[in-house]
Amino acid sequence: MSLPVRVRLTLWYGSLLEAMLVGLGAFLIVRLRADLVAAIDRSLDTRAAQIALDYTGDGEEEFRGVSESSLVAVPRGETADQVLSPSGTVLQSAGDEAVSQEPMIGAADLARARRDGAGLRLTAALGADREPFRILAVRLPDRPDVLVVSESLEDVDRSVHRLLGLMLLAGPAALAAAGGGGWWIAGEALRPVRRMTEEAAAIGPGRLHERVGVPRTRDEIERLGMTLNAMLARLERSVDEQRRFVADAAHELRTPLAIMRSEIDVSLASDRLPPAARAVLRSAADEVGRMSGIVENLLTLARMDEEGGLEILRAPVDLADVAGDVARRFQAAAGSKGIVLGVSAEHVVVLGDRERLLQAVANLVDNAVKYTQPGGHVEVSVRAAPGRGRVVVADDGPGIPPELLPRIFDRFVRADAVRSRGTGGAGLGLAICRGIVEAHGGRIRAESEPGEGSRFVLELPVVEDAGPVDPAGPTGTMRVR
Ligand SMILES: Nc1ncnc2c1ncn2[C@@H]1O[C@H](COP(=O)(O)OP(=O)(O)O)[C@@H](O)[C@H]1O
Numbered sequence: 001m002s003l004p005v006r007v008r009l010t011l012w013y014g015s016l017l018e019a020m021l022v023g024l025g026a027f028l029i030v031r032l033r034a035d036l037v038a039a040i041d042r043s044l045d046t047r048a049a050q051i052a053l054d055y056t057g058d059g060e061e062e063f064r065g066v067s068e069s070s071l072v073a074v075p076r077g078e079t080a081d082q083v084l085s086p087s088g089t090v091l092q093s094a095g096d097e098a099v100s101q102e103p104m105i106g107a108a109d110l111a112r113a114r115r116d117g118a119g120l121r122l123t124a125a126l127g128a129d130r131e132p133f134r135i136l137a138v139r140l141p142d143r144p145d146v147l148v149v150s151e152s153l154e155d156v157d158r159s160v161h162r163l164l165g166l167m168l169l170a171g172p173a174a175l176a177a178a179g180g181g182g183w184w185i186a187g188e189a190l191r192p193v194r195r196m197t198e199e200a201a202a203i204g205p206g207r208l209h210e211r212v213g214v215p216r217t218r219d220e221i222e223r224l225g226m227t228l229n230a231m232l233a234r235l236e237r238s239v240d241e242q243r244r245f246v247a248d249a250a251h252e253l254r255t256p257l258a259i260m261r262s263e264i265d266v267s268l269a270s271d272r273l274p275p276a277a278r279a280v281l282r283s284a285a286d287e288v289g290r291m292s293g294i295v296e297n298l299l300t301l302a303r304m305d306e307e308g309g310l311e312i313l314r315a316p317v318d319l320a321d322v323a324g325d326v327a328r329r330f331q332a333a334a335g336s337k338g339i340v341l342g343v344s345a346e347h348v349v350v351l352g353d354r355e356r357l358l359q360a361v362a363n364l365v366d367n368a369v370k371y372t373q374p375g376g377h378v379e380v381s382v383r384a385a386p387g388r389g390r391v392v393v394a395d396d397g398p399g400i401p402p403e404l405l406p407r408i409f410d411r412f413v414r415a416d417a418v419r420s421r422g423t424g425g426a427g428l429g430l431a432i433c434r435g436i437v438e439a440h441g442g443r444i445r446a447e448s449e450p451g452e453g454s455r456f457v458l459e460l461p462v463v464e465d466a467g468p469v470d471p472a473g474p475t476g477t478m479r480v481r
């Protein structure tokens with residue numbers, strides 16, 4: 001059973017209290033009844049002794065008068081007295097007539113009372129309406145007869161019932177009050193835990209520098225909070241180290257890749273290259289290009305996570321130029337896969353970082369070429385929309401599963417592994433696209449019909465007064481997380 005701690009605590013508390021109340025109540029009732037019966041027993045003793053004394057002194061005729069005077073002396077409860085012969089015949093009787101006319105004890109009890117000098121005590125239901133009576137039977141001194149005195153237990157039962165009623169009324173009320181108090185105390189005690197849980201849940205990968213608020217209570221809860229914060233600090237440190245390592249590694253890989261690239265280009269420029277060697281070098285150039293792309297992505301990702309976020313240059317960039325560049329870069333890869341890669345672009349100038357925009361569009365085209373089956377089509381288009389420039393990369397490939405579409409720009413999100421097996425990638429390309437586009441103040445979205453293809457739409461705010469495009473002259477930088 002997985003109830004919240006607060007409910008469990010309250011239930012525990014309530015059940016314990018209930019058990020205690022029931023136990024206490026039962027004890028009180030048993031005690032009260034025993035005490036009341038003992039009081040009746042004492043009064044029966046007194047009356048029996050007095051009657052026996054008077055009986056011996058004044059003879060049988062006095063019995064009724066004597067027992068009636070005793071009755072007056074003991075105003076509480078109904079009483080009945082009788083003298084029984086050894087054979088069980090009622091010789092004389094007094095008090096409650098409905099009870100005293102018939103023998104109040106059976107033959108066996110009568111025999112025992114005659115034998116036992118100390119007298120016999122018992123409780124029995126007497127009369128036509130079976131009323132409970134406490135009975136004392138003693139043998140009269142120097143005679144074979146037995147004196148039986150009795151008193152109704154009705155008052156005792158009434159007192160016990162009244163107490164029971166009071167407890168049945170007060171018990172649940174006490175239980176409800178204590179349960180409510182317990183519920184409130186448990187809630188108060190758990191409130192800091194709830195708050196820390198919420199705070200800790202809100203600390204995502206990008207907010208590892210944050211800490212949960214620790215209450216200064218010098219108890220387990222304060223320790224829990226401090227432990228949580230210490231863990232966050234360790235996590236932050238190790239994530240930072242990893243990020244720095246990735247950034248350093250990617251940075252280190254850039255230069256050798258650039259050198260390889262230019263060496264291959266120089267070799268390819270030679271006329272005396274045998275055709276087979278030329279083909280090998282072309283393929284090597286493609287692979288080096290892909291590797292550069294991956295390294296760029298890694299570096300961008302590390303920068304996006306850094307303190308200041310991704311640094312974006314702000315210079316006028318012609319999106320048609322970017323689209324053309326990317327298409328050129330992927331023409332060979334598309335061609336060798338039998339995919340038609342087309343471009344149709346209007347000149348739209350936005351303020352931004354040309355290299356980053358190239359990277360974003362390249363990631364989209366890379367996906368389109370990578371995931372579209374041979375014979376498919378990929379189209380890159382650039383259009384001006386009111387206030388914004390729009391780059392669309394569309395394909396007629398397999399499309400994106402609808403359940404993945406809302407998360408497709410999240411890190412490490414990929415469609416089923418089988419389809420993407422061998423196509424590499426870690427599911428970071430689209431996350432980087434979004435990072436770059438949002439750093440530019442733009443928006444990116446994906447539309448897809450499974451089996452029909454995918455469309456990635458990238459929108460960037462345009463420069464209001466577009467001057468001449470000067471890619472060399474950054475007009476400033478901005479940092480966006
Ligand atoms: N044009 C596309 N057609 C079909 N699926 C795509 C397309 N672009 C992206 N996807 C799906 O989105 C996932 C995430 O893409 P991305 O972030 O670039 O990661 P990667 O390419 O490394 O797998 C891909 O694994 C793929 O399943």
Ligand SMILES: [Mg+2]
Binds near residue numbers: 363366367425428430
């Ligand atoms: Mg990709």
